[in-house]
Amino acid sequence: MNRGSQRCPLAHAEWHYINATEMEAMQTQDWQLLEQQRATFRAEHQAGQVLAMFRAMREAPTFGYQINNYRHCLQSATLALRDGRDEETVVVSLLHDIGFVICPEMHAEFAAALLGAYISEANHWMLLHHPIFQNIHVHGHPDPAFDRHARERWRGHPHFEWTAEWVARYDQNALDPNYDCAPLEFFEPMVYRVFERAPQPKELKL
Numbered sequence: 001m002n003r004g005s006q007r008c009p010l011a012h013a014e015w016h017y018i019n020a021t022e023m024e025a026m027q028t029q030d031w032q033l034l035e036q037q038r039a040t041f042r043a044e045h046q047a048g049q050v051l052a053m054f055r056a057m058r059e060a061p062t063f064g065y066q067i068n069n070y071r072h073c074l075q076s077a078t079l080a081l082r083d084g085r086d087e088e089t090v091v092v093s094l095l096h097d098i099g100f101v102i103c104p105e106m107h108a109e110f111a112a113a114l115l116g117a118y119i120s121e122a123n124h125w126m127l128l129h130h131p132i133f134q135n136i137h138v139h140g141h142p143d144p145a146f147d148r149h150a151r152e153r154w155r156g157h158p159h160f161e162w163t164a165e166w167v168a169r170y171d172q173n174a175l176d177p178n179y180d181c182a183p184l185e186f187f188e189p190m191v192y193r194v195f196e197r198a199p200q201p202k203e204l205k206l
Contacts, residue, residue, distance in 0.1 A: 011037075011040075011041050011044065011045070012037075012040070015037050016033060016037075018030040018033060018034065043196065046195050047191050047192045047194075047195040047196075050095070050098075050114065050191065050195070051184070051188060051191060053098060054070070054073070054094075054095070054098055054184065055184065057069050057070035057073075057098075057101065058070050060101065065175055066175065066176075066177040067175060067176070067177050069097055069100050069101055071177075071181065072097060072174050072175060073093070073094055073095065073096065073097050073098065073174075074094070074181040074182065074183075074184060074187075075174040075175070075176065075179050075181050076093040076094065076096065076097075076170045076171055076174040077090050077091070077093040077094035077181075077182070077187055078179070078180075078181045078182045079093070079169065079170045079173075079174055080093040080169075080170045081182065083169065083170075087190050087193065087194070088119055088120065088123060088194060089123060089166075090187065090190055091115075091119075091187070091190050091191055091194045092111075092115060092119060092123045092126070092127065093166075093170050093171075094187050094190075094191070095111055095114065095115060095191075096111050096127055096130060096171070097111070098110070098111055098114065099111055099114075107131075108127055108128050108129070108130055108131050109128065111127045112124055112127040112128045112202075115127065115194070116201065116202040117199035117200055117201045117202065118194050118195055118197045118199060118200075119194070121159070121202070122158075122159045122162050124202050125157075125159040125163065126159060126162060126163040126166050129151070129154065129159075129163050130163060130166070130167055130171060132150050132151050133151045133163050133164055133167040134167055134171065134172055135147060135148050135149070135150050135151065136148050136149065136151060136164075137167070137168070137172040151163075151164070
């Protein structure tokens with residue numbers, strides 16, 4: 001058993017550990033130190049850890065689609081890029097399904113929580129609702145309770161048309177094994193720039 005007897009290394013040699021090992025024991029100076037070091041840590045590591053999580057999908061198998069989730073996301077981002085969309089939308093397209101395998105039932109909320117503080121209200125709303133907006137593109141679903149028109153409950157919402165367009169152009173059709181996608185390395189600087197923005201947290205609500 002790992003007894004946890006050794007400290008993990010600090011991100012910078014000149015940084016300092018706090019001595020407390022539980023929050024109940026932490027003092028004002030501990031919180032001040034953590035906050036001081038946290039900003040730099042996040043700036044240097046947040047986007048990199050997001051991309052590491054994305055790369056973990058690279059060799060994953062598929063349960064029936066002709067491409068896996070890694071290639072679906074790359075295809076979505078490449079479609080948005082070649083359509084002339086702004087950098088934020090390209091990054092949102094790249095990461096929209098990053099939680100599809102590890103958090104399938106709430107993968108939309110997963111992506112919205114991951115990106116929400118750094119993107120527009122329109123793209124945040126789109127991420128939250130994109131699975132429901134896919135329904136209109138599904139034909140012959142065997143479940144009699146499946147509602148192709150479930151998105152209609154939001155008809156008239158300011159972001160309805162954008163979500164419908166994004167799903168139609170960059171999601172439901174991004175399943176082609178012969179599509180020539182840009183590599184992840186092409187998108188990496190864009191991901192870093194989005195996460196370098198000053199965070200503006202948003203509520204996770206449908």
